[in-house]
Amino acid sequence: MGMIIVEIKSLVKIYKSPFLMKKSIGVNGLDFEIEKGEIFGLLGPNGAGKTTTLKIIGGLLKPTSGKVTLFGKYVPKEARRRIGFLPENPSFYRHLTGKELLQFYARLYGKNLNDNEIKEKLEVVGLKDSMGKRISSYSKGMVQRIGFAQALIGDPELLILDEPLSGLDPIGRREIKDLIEGEKSKGKTILFSSHILSDVEAICSKVGIILNGKLKKVGSIREILKSDIRYIEIMIERFPESGYLEKYGEVRSEGKVIYLRLREETKRDKVIKEIIERGGKIISIVPVRLTLEEHFMKAINE
Amino acid sequence: MNKVLAIAQNTFKESLRDKILLSLVILGFIFLASSKIFVPISIGQGAKIIKDFGVSMVEIFEVLIVTFIGTRILYQEIERKTIYSIMTKPVTDLEFISGKFFGLYYLIIVVQFILFAIFFLFTRFYLGRVDWYLLNVLYFYLFEFLLLDAVAVFLSCFTSPFTSGILTLLIFFIGHLTHYLKELVVMMNLSNFSWLVNFLYFILPNFSVFNVKPSVVYHLPISINSYLLAFSYSILYSTILILISSFLYSKKEYL
Known part of the structure; x- marks a missing residue:
């Protein structure tokens, strides 16, 4: 210090x-x-x-x-x-x-x-x-x-x-x-x-x-x-059952690629495991955090 | 001392640009020039009337300058927010107040010399010669306005420019009269008012110690004690007022 x-x-x-x-x-x-x-x-x-x-x-x-x-x-x-x-x-x-x-x-x-x-x-x-x-x-x-x-x-x-x-x-x-x-x-x-x-x-x-x-x-x-994660964005390839993932969050498809916005961080490991077991390929896992502006607005609203 | 001098010089420069100053000096010039119109109505007393009128005009215009400019010098620093950049520097309240006080005094001296120069020019023109004995008034005015400067700065520490202007004028006029009021109370046996007159006499500055106009106009001798009293009274009273002003100013907050 x-x-x-x-x-x-x-x-x-x-x-x-x-x-x-x-x-x-x-x-x-x-x-x-x-x-x-x-x-x-x-x-x-x-x-x-x-x-x-x-x-x-x-x-x-x-x-x-x-x-x-x-x-x-x-x-x-x-x-x-x-x-x-x-x-x-x-x-x-x-x-x-x-x-x-x-x-x-x-x-x-x-x-x-x-x-x-x-x-x-x-x-x-x-x-x-x-x-x-x-x-x-x-x-x-x-x-x-x-x-x-x-x-x-x-x-x-x-x-x-x-x-x-x-x-x-x-x-x-x-x-x-x-x-x-x-x-x-x-x-x-x-x-x-x-x-x-x-x-x-x-x-x-x-x-x-x-x-x-x-x-x-x-x-x-x-x-x-770092303190607050808004959602985790998981990018998946070769996963035919996109409807299956909707119970975990918002799902969006772009060609062969599926994006899942996982809201609950605690379910991350479970979701990853299920995707791999069902033959999906995970391209990336990105935690999307609150911007300073969102922190600021959150502080105001609190 | 460098800090006080810097603030004083800046105050002087800033005051020089005040339009009120120019207006008052021009007005002073016109009034001094017009002294000749009193000569025909004062049989045999023309020269004395011109001199008396002239020195009184210089005094009145100096009072107006202190009232209109002096009472705003502290207020302007706050109003224009220039104070923020000064009071966050290593400047004490006493240095700041002293700087403003000396800056105004610098202005008073310059204006006084200009008005006296104009006055002498007109006496030379109207009377055919300059009465150098009138310079005695200049000496007494220097100390009279040092004190009035301190009064204006003191009042500006806790009142608005308008209020401190009115109070400065009142103190100046009452300060010239308390001496006479004290005598009047004794002469007329007004014991009920004696406490008030005594209070004013001891608390307010006694400006009558600087009044040598009758002696100068009539060429009467002025005792050395009068010179010493004017000097010491003005310095002592002004020092006390500036010390109190800086104490009051130290309590001030800059919102």
């Missing part, structure tokens, strides 16, 4: 409206850990509590109860030097150029970057040629990339990215995904939120499905996808 970078225990956040005496729950008893070098995807629909969780870890919100520990010892506010944060739909000072913006954020780390250093940082996010342009003239994808650059400015060990791919076109999404993977290859730990399943599936090593402020499922992508 690697070093624990983020440790969250029984985290609760309740938003209170002092005048209306109303309360709403942001997160309700979250528990999870992120190890060094992992890309952890927090997956959930809008309003599930993803941003609340990320803001608490980033030190922008205070938990109502529970504990957040970063790097084994710090509370979020103390760990600011070691984290990089990209907020959802980031907004930056529109009057500054890309170069001035990075210089400004670098100074918040007590660093003064020269032109070459700024160029290097902007080259990583593909904005070297736009360094002299004002942020107000940047496209959404460029703002997201400069946001990524400001998150990296202090060379953080932990990157917190809130919906880094939302609202981007396919090229923009690819670019940001490449940036995330590039940072992972440098050994950075990355926590990011998304409601887009394919992104999480493509990038993350570990995922947490969050709904109504509660974590419904957490584990590595492999563990989650």
Whole structure:
């Protein structure tokens, strides 16, 4: 087991409206850990509590109860030097150029970057040629990339990215995904939120499905996808009695080949034995598992 | 200190682009230029009226700048969500508040020098010479607006821009009057109100310590104690307000 970078225990956040005496729950008893070098995807629909969780870890919100520990010892506010944060739909000072913006954020780390250093940082996010342009003239994808650059400015060990791919076109999404993977290859730990399943599936090593402020499922992508088998598809040749198999599941014929969708995994060995005894030839046995999307929908329905 | 300076410079640059600032400076220019119209109605007092009117106008426009721009500098960071990328960096609440405070003060100084330059230009034009004794007012304004800057930042930590604008104006005017109110209560024997006046006198900043306009316009001497009092009172009161502001801000959450 690697070093624990983020440790969250029984985290609760309740938003209170002092005048209306109303309360709403942001997160309700979250528990999870992120190890060094992992890309952890927090997956959930809008309003599930993803941003609340990320803001608490980033030190922008205070938990109502529970504990957040970063790097084994710090509370979020103390760990600011070691984290990089990209907020959802980031907004930056529109009057500054890309170069001035990075210089400004670098100074918040007590660093003064020269032109070459700024160029290097902007080259990583593909904005070297736009360094002299004002942020107000940047496209959404460029703002997201400069946001990524400001998150990296202090060379953080932990990157917190809130919906880094939302609202981007396919090229923009690819670019940001490449940036995330590039940072992972440098050994950075990355926590990011998304409601887009394919992104999480493509990038993350570990995922947490969050709904109504509660974590419904957490584990590595492999563990989650392995956990539930939807059906077993058996491909058979030379089996004349296809009607015989219908009692075990859905049967479909394509020429001489029969496909059986076996719903009950426990009957697998019995069915295989019967097919062979009756002269059938088994070409393949493929367990068809739930996709991440199906897991997600299952968690929602539960 | 580099962090405070970075935030201050950025606040200054951002404020310079505020359309309200340009409008107020242009309006200030027009008002200062119009001081000449008061000369015919003030027999034998023309020069003094121009000077008095001029220094008062500079003060009024500075108050308006603090009220309209100063009370929004914290709010804008939250409204535009730029605060998220600052408060997740290694910046303390005190550094952030100090940066905003000094950024606004930087703006106040620049505007003050511009308005005084315009004012001197008109006195030269209308009166044929520049009265350099008026520079004394500039010294007192520097410390008066340092304090008003701190008041605006303090109020912005827990109220909306509209409320903090109104309160900043009220505190400025009451702060100029508490001194007189205290004397009035004694003179008119209004003991029922004395607690209220005493409370206001001790709690609210006493802006009358910066009021040297009559002495300057009439070329009366200003004691060294007045200079020292303006300096020390402003620095001490502002420091306390900024420390309280950063404490209040540390309790803030960024939704």
